[in-house]
Amino acid sequence: MVWSEREWIVMPRWCVIGPGVMASALTARAAAQGRLTPDDAIFADCDASRLEPFSRQGYRVTTDNAEAARGARYVLLGVRPHQAHDAVRGIASEMAGKTLVSICAGITTASLKALLPDDAEVARVMPNLPATVGAGVTAIAADGIRPDALEEIKVLLACSGTLVVLEESLLDAATAVSGSGPGYCFRFAAALQAEAERLGLPPEAARLMIAGTLEGAARMLREPEADASELARHVAVPGGTTEAAFQVLDRYDFDTAVRAAVSRCAQRAGELAK
Numbered sequence: 001m002v003w004s005e006r007e008w009i010v011m012p013r014w015c016v017i018g019p020g021v022m023a024s025a026l027t028a029r030a031a032a033q034g035r036l037t038p039d040d041a042i043f044a045d046c047d048a049s050r051l052e053p054f055s056r057q058g059y060r061v062t063t064d065n066a067e068a069a070r071g072a073r074y075v076l077l078g079v080r081p082h083q084a085h086d087a088v089r090g091i092a093s094e095m096a097g098k099t100l101v102s103i104c105a106g107i108t109t110a111s112l113k114a115l116l117p118d119d120a121e122v123a124r125v126m127p128n129l130p131a132t133v134g135a136g137v138t139a140i141a142a143d144g145i146r147p148d149a150l151e152e153i154k155v156l157l158a159c160s161g162t163l164v165v166l167e168e169s170l171l172d173a174a175t176a177v178s179g180s181g182p183g184y185c186f187r188f189a190a191a192l193q194a195e196a197e198r199l200g201l202p203p204e205a206a207r208l209m210i211a212g213t214l215e216g217a218a219r220m221l222r223e224p225e226a227d228a229s230e231l232a233r234h235v236a237v238p239g240g241t242t243e244a245a246f247q248v249l250d251r252y253d254f255d256t257a258v259r260a261a262v263s264r265c266a267q268r269a270g271e272l273a274k
Helices: 005-009 021-032 048-056 065-071 081-094 109-113 129-133 147-158 168-179 181-198 203-221 228-235 241-251 254-271
Strands: 014-017 041-044 060-062 074-077 099-102 121-126 136-141 161-165
Touching: 014 021, 014 065, 021 074, 021 129, 021 136, 021 147, 041 048, 041 065, 048 060, 065 081, 074 081, 074 147, 081 109, 099 109, 099 147, 109 121, 121 147, 121 168, 129 136, 129 181, 136 147, 136 168, 147 161, 168 181, 168 254, 181 203, 203 228, 241 254
Parallel strands: 014 041, 014 074, 041 060, 074 099, 099 121, 136 161
Antiparallel strands: 121 136
């Protein structure tokens, strides 16, 4: 990829390697809030067709990862987990003194640092799909990252929603709770939608009712000192309709199934690193 003289004069702060759904969501939300401009970022992918949307928005693009990383200060790694180590090997020669921000599930910072120059930094991040609408939850582990670099990363990530700083040892748990969490909610919503329609509710009305109910419940959980179990008990008054529904959930051991699913999800996140 050949860039113009003007493009070389203004070097990007950010390089995005593998701009899939999540990396694209994070950068799009930052752009929407004026935190990222076409001069601030370059996008790289081996598939040129995936770069066309970014090129149309005025960003620099290239199919050469190392070339993209050369001038940038921060590299956002958005490839699939099984591609992460090969991608980092390919840019290692350009990473001295720079910061790698990985959103690859299960891939540890230690395994990435081992491939990079000694003075390169690595932050590990776990976003989730609602980042695409600015309502995401993003967990970050950034032990040892310089304060100014950490602030720069936080500014980008916070544009997509809630940002939570954790120890890296907790990121597999974060993957199971917030990373995969939207999937659990959608699975629940799909089952609720199917039964709502069977009971006669129009599909669009059912969808809006379910979405609004989930949004309202989420807002209540954000209240200070909110407790999900207590809120559930508050809805399920003795002898009422919700209590009858809970009796069915208990018959199917709903709570145990959810806990087992989340546990398996966290386990799988750890397996991806091997």
